[in-house]
Amino acid sequence: QQPVQSPQAVILREGEDAVINCSSSKALYSVHWYRQKHGEAPVFLMILLKGGEQKGHEKISASFNEKKQQSSLYLTASQLSYSGTYFCGTDPPYSGGSNYKLTFGKGTLLTVNP
Amino acid sequence: GAGVSQSPSNKVTEKGKDVELRCDPISGHTALYWYRQSLGQGLEFLIYFQGNSAPDKSGLPSDRFSAERTGGSVSTLTIQRTQQEDSAVYLCASSLVVVGNEQFFGPGTRLTVL
Numbered sequence: 001q002q003p004v005q006s007p008q009a010v011i012l013r014e015g016e017d018a019v020i021n022c023s024s025s026k027a028l029y030s031v032h033w034y035r036q037k038h039g040e041a042p043v044f045l046m047i048l049l050k051g052g053e054q055k056g057h058e059k060i061s062a063s064f065n066e067k068k069q070q071s072s073l074y075l076t077a078s079q080l081s082y083s084g085t086y087f088c089g090t091d092p093p094y095s096g097g098s099n100y101k102l103t104f105g106k107g108t109l110l111t112v113n114p
Numbered sequence: 115g116a117g118v119s120q121s122p123s124n125k126v127t128e129k130g131k132d133v134e135l136r137c138d139p140i141s142g143h144t145a146l147y148w149y150r151q152s153l154g155q156g157l158e159f160l161i162y163f164q165g166n167s168a169p170d171k172s173g174l175p176s177d178r179f180s181a182e183r184t185g186g187s188v189s190t191l192t193i194q195r196t197q198q199e200d201s202a203v204y205l206c207a208s209s210l211v212v213v214g215n216e217q218f219f220g221p222g223t224r225l226t227v228l
Contacts, residue, residue: 029213029214030213030214032216032217034219040221041219041220041221042157042205042219043219044216044217044218047214047215047216049214087156087157089157091213100162100169100170100212101159101162101173102147102159102217103159104156104157104158104159105156
């Protein structure tokens with residue numbers, strides 16, 4: 001089941017904040033966040049494991065609400081370099097069998113203008 | 115160290131021909147993944163390997179697609195009798211282990227079927 005990301009696109013001025021949401025209809029083990037710039041490979045931002053943790057990476061942080069099966073990515077004081085498409089990927093609880101599958105959302109296009 | 119590499123970077127082929135796409139993961143990474151990304155779309159999970167084993171092949175789009183991995187390292191994705199709808203960027207990623215780990219993506223192979 002593909003997670004749903006919102007918004008689909010957002011335009012910011014440098015220095016503004018943004019929140020990108022990711023929700024799933026199924027129980028989750030972890031949520032991954034990646035950023036992809038045009039014509040490049042996706043680059044890992046962070047993983048949040050089951051347990052409702054919050055993580056940070058410079059001015060980019062994320063939360064994972066396991067109960068609500070939702071994750072949010074917070075970008076504060078955005079920089080031009082933050083522009084790109086942000087993908088969340090979700091995987092279900094893994095039993096060691098064949099059910100491992102990281103399913104990505106359709107992405108959120110973030111544009112940061114000067 | 116070296117990242118994930120893929121070859122060729124670009125492949126143009128005629129409808130009906132077979133193609134082989136190669137992925138060299140990061141040394142020591144036991145897990146390897148194949149994704150497909152169509153223009154402006156998200157990442158579609160195709161298959162993963164734990165060592166040389168692919169426990170679940172149901173993500174492959176059709177029986178024209180096959181993948182193998184040898185020596186716990188290099189992987190090949192083969193598409194037989196290519197169709198125009200196979201045109202996409204094929205991305206390979208690797209991680210230390212399957213679950214809850216950062217995936218490192220290669221630059222991708224852009225496949226165009228004429």
